[in-house]
Amino acid sequence: MQVEHFGGSGRNKNALPGERPDHLPIAAKVWDISAQYGYGSTGKTVIEALYQAVKDLETEVQQLRA
Incomplete structure (x- = not known):
């Protein structure tokens, strides 16, 4: 589990609520990508x-169905 903090504020670097949802692939990927860009650019990044x-995910599902 990865949680990044800055400035002692206790907030995640990416401003998304909670800890990284390791069990949810899409949410985890969004969490990781938004963490790369930081708190101020979360909207467009997300x-x-x-x-x-x-x-x-859609590509993977299509490949599994083929």
């Missing part, structure tokens, strides 16, 4: 991360 995570 949208891009969600898009990529959903795209990856």
